[in-house]
Amino acid sequence: MKLFWMLNFLPPELSQALGLPAQASGSWVQALRAQLAALPGAPQLTLCGYTPHVTKAQRRIIGGTAYLALPAAGGRAVLARALAEDQPDLVLLFGTESEHALWVLQSFDPARILVYIQGLAGPCGAHMADGLPPRFLRRQPLKEALAARTGGATVRQLAARLTARGEREKQVLALARHVLGRTGWDKAYCEQHAPAARYYPLGEILRQPFYAGGWRRQGCIPHRIFVSQGNLPLKGLHRAIEALPALLPDFPDAALFVAGWPPPDKGPLLRPAMRWLAEYPGYLAALAEKLGVADRIHYTGVLGADAMREEFLKSETYLLCSSIENSPNSLGEAMLLGMPCAASAVGGVPSLLESGAEGVLFNPSAPGALAAALAGLWADPARADALAAAARTRALADHDGPAIAAQLLAICRQALAGL
Structure with a gap:
């Protein structure tokens, strides 16, 4: 053939x-x-x-x-x-x-x-x-x-x-x-x-390094959230930033790590112009400052597969906060690693992960839903670990x-x- x-x-x-x-x-x-x-x-x-x-x-x-x-x-x-x-x-x-x-x-x-x-x-x-x-x-x-x-x-x-x-x-x-x-x-x-x-x-x-699994609660940093892409507005990073203030009273060490480059910044004199021109990244930076969470957001730079895997493993929760997706590879990779996942219930995502059995799905447009999904996983680590183990079993079969x-x-x- x-x-x-x-x-x-x-x-x-x-x-x-x-x-x-x-x-x-x-x-x-x-x-x-x-x-x-x-x-x-x-x-x-x-x-x-x-x-x-x-x-x-x-x-x-x-x-x-x-x-x-x-x-x-x-x-x-x-x-x-x-x-x-x-x-x-x-x-x-x-x-x-x-x-x-x-x-x-x-x-x-x-x-x-x-x-x-x-x-x-x-x-x-x-x-x-x-x-x-x-x-x-x-x-x-x-x-x-x-x-x-x-x-x-x-x-x-x-x-x-x-x-x-x-x-x-x-x-x-x-x-x-x-x-x-x-x-x-x-x-x-x-x-x-x-x-x-x-x-x-x-x-x-999916990428081979993720099939070996490896996520362990004792090896991760508590309340560390990992988002694998934040450049495009479609990926919903603004929603994750908006959720941080609701998490901090109960989880004061919560931190958000994002794969990719931070918003451009050439110092205070040029900052307004840079934020105006780099429209979405500028909005993210201003939003974080307005909400008082700028110090909780960390950008890793662009990552290859091995470095991405390490970021997953260091985090307590993988977060997919997109407004629409078909079959996001990053969700599959997090599931393969056996880590707790919270994801937007949009597009094809519910076909990949069953909410309440393999992770938590939330409505990204519902006020408070994203923060509640993360808080629920963090409040019950044993349940989160059971969901993650089931997600890994599912992902090994699907991929x-x-x-x-x-x-x-x-x-x-x-x-x-x-x-």
Whole structure:
């Protein structure tokens, strides 16, 4: 079986071969490739990565695997030629919102394309500013122009970009005949926007360091909260900051650790201008100061897998405070480690963690719900530990690498048998 695997990033080994910096994405590709290669009847793969960082198509053979770097300019014609030359049995299309996703559906038989959902861009755009003051969705021509020139974006611009990608995503799903997803939420979305497609559930392989578990109460710092992403308003860091004052009377040592960089600060003279331009980070800094919790918030910088694992293990609780998610990998990684989890009951999250049995889910828009979820876990450590152990058992089954690879190969064969 010949599979043409269309990715929305360059695999690290291809980036290296082309002399480009490796992208943060991609560990799951290596893991799934390795698991597929170990199966009887393993497919022959061509990996095609879409990137604006190359100006012309680049083909490489690396370790016996064929690679293609697909440029943004002229990429549609390059892709059509590559598919005509390779004549794959099936195309695996990962991601639905980028322009190349539509190129795939328009250049190849949709009955031979498996569309694998990652996030859902349209709903993410719609929820980008949840929990923020209405002013964040108003037009600000000067700030938007300056943000664009400096590589940034206002909250309104971020929402608009994802909303536009969501419209393209709907076009992709409307053409799809086979869709692979992971949650009840993305399945319901596909039933609405991909009416001609068959839906197949398929889990995701996560980063290897997390499978070994390792969280222990005696090894963590009490009342230390870890949030794995806070740059985008969608991730809801403002909600976590707002919850801190309610926690401090009973848990005066509570502290919030966030993976990523702190809001930019060039000193008191430039601070107002920096906070105005770096809109969301500036809002977070001002909010923390207003609530008197700035000293409780710590940013770790960008972390690789091993460093991220250490931050998880040092924390008493993993917190997912997003306004919308499909299947957040960070939640799966926390569950694999066997640590107590509190998460927003949004999107596909309830498909990944059962509230009261494997962790605690809360309504992120309900006043006090986030603080109550954390306080409940902290007030009853024995219960929190039991939930965490159950979460680890669930995650080991949901993210079982050999089982996921075997299931994907079975789906491929099923799709081919229906032609």
